Amino acid sequence: MKENDKEMYEPELVFYAGSALLEGPVWDSVHQLMYCVSIPDEIIYRINPKTTEVITYQTDGPVGAAVLDNEGMLLSAEKSGIYRINPETKKRTFVAHPNTDDRMRYNDGKLLPNGHFLIGTMGDPEIIDGAAKLFVIDRQETKELLTGLTIANGIGWTEDEQSIYHIDTPTKKVRQFTYDGDTKTLSDEKVVVEITDDSSPDGMCVDVDGKLWVAEYGGSKVCKWNPETGSKELEIKMPATNVTSCCLGGEHLEYLYITTAKKDGEPLSGGLFRVKLR
Numbered sequence: 001m002k003e004n005d006k007e008m009y010e011p012e013l014v015f016y017a018g019s020a021l022l023e024g025p026v027w028d029s030v031h032q033l034m035y036c037v038s039i040p041d042e043i044i045y046r047i048n049p050k051t052t053e054v055i056t057y058q059t060d061g062p063v064g065a066a067v068l069d070n071e072g073m074l075l076s077a078e079k080s081g082i083y084r085i086n087p088e089t090k091k092r093t094f095v096a097h098p099n100t101d102d103r104m105r106y107n108d109g110k111l112l113p114n115g116h117f118l119i120g121t122m123g124d125p126e127i128i129d130g131a132a133k134l135f136v137i138d139r140q141e142t143k144e145l146l147t148g149l150t151i152a153n154g155i156g157w158t159e160d161e162q163s164i165y166h167i168d169t170p171t172k173k174v175r176q177f178t179y180d181g182d183t184k185t186l187s188d189e190k191v192v193v194e195i196t197d198d199s200s201p202d203g204m205c206v207d208v209d210g211k212l213w214v215a216e217y218g219g220s221k222v223c224k225w226n227p228e229t230g231s232k233e234l235e236i237k238m239p240a241t242n243v244t245s246c247c248l249g250g251e252h253l254e255y256l257y258i259t260t261a262k263k264d265g266e267p268l269s270g271g272l273f274r275v276k277l278r
Helices: none
Strands: 012-016 022-028 033-038 043-047 054-058 063-068 074-078 081-085 092-096 104-111 117-123 132-138 141-149 152-157 163-168 173-180 185-194 200-206 212-217 221-226 231-237 243-249 255-260 271-276
Touching: 012 043, 022 063, 022 104, 022 200, 022 243, 022 271, 033 063, 043 063, 063 117, 074 104, 104 152, 117 141, 117 152, 132 152, 141 163, 141 185, 152 212, 163 185, 163 200, 173 200, 185 212, 212 255, 221 243
Parallel strands: 063 104, 152 200, 200 243
Antiparallel strands: 012 271, 022 033, 022 255, 033 043, 043 054, 063 074, 074 081, 081 092, 104 117, 117 132, 132 141, 152 163, 163 173, 173 185, 200 212, 212 221, 212 243, 221 231, 243 255, 255 271
8 A cells, every 4th residue: 555545544533522722642652551731721631542541630720741751750841830740649749940931831842762851832822922942851950942932842853862853833844953962952953844835833753764743733734754855755634624743652653643623613623633654
């Protein structure tokens, strides 16, 4: 079957709660569980795709991202700060709060393999041009990585862990930077993907072949891009206009899990989907 055969990539609804803004899917490969956040509902969801069991964690204000650290604890980026949550007991411990601008909330975040938590911000409730930032948190130490952003969004990294990818949504670009984990600095900026249609890049992930999967908000699709050439290799159409983020999951990382945002007239929008890639 050819890769562009649409029937091979049919989205399957995995979870639905009518979320206004479902975001930030994270796969727990140890327990085969999916985590994602409903930002304005102030909820983290833990979903078992096999049993359909759902566990919720209430957050203190809108939650932009929740990732698993290297000890299996949740790092939750909430309006009032970053918290470490035990997924089993739900015990919460304050970690840090690098954002000091009350006009902003945390948005997309990812945990690098070295344990550094990258977390961006955006204006809330109003978008503020140039006011967003990207922070790195190492234990309780925080540092600004990027400033002058508007909607700090999707994050990924190269297989050798020497470079990171980052999306500032209004620019419609994915940029690549060399990341020095010792000094916590970015350098060698270059654009590797540019979206030229009416959609906007939101969340993203990197697959086992080093290709970039970018959720395109307003475009009803998630697309695979080659960062070496900047070319689009695959487009998967979704039953929701506002596609927010994606991650690999499954026992062999054979699925692409995709989050979406609610839109009137689209009964499945706001749900979590998956597409079998191989």
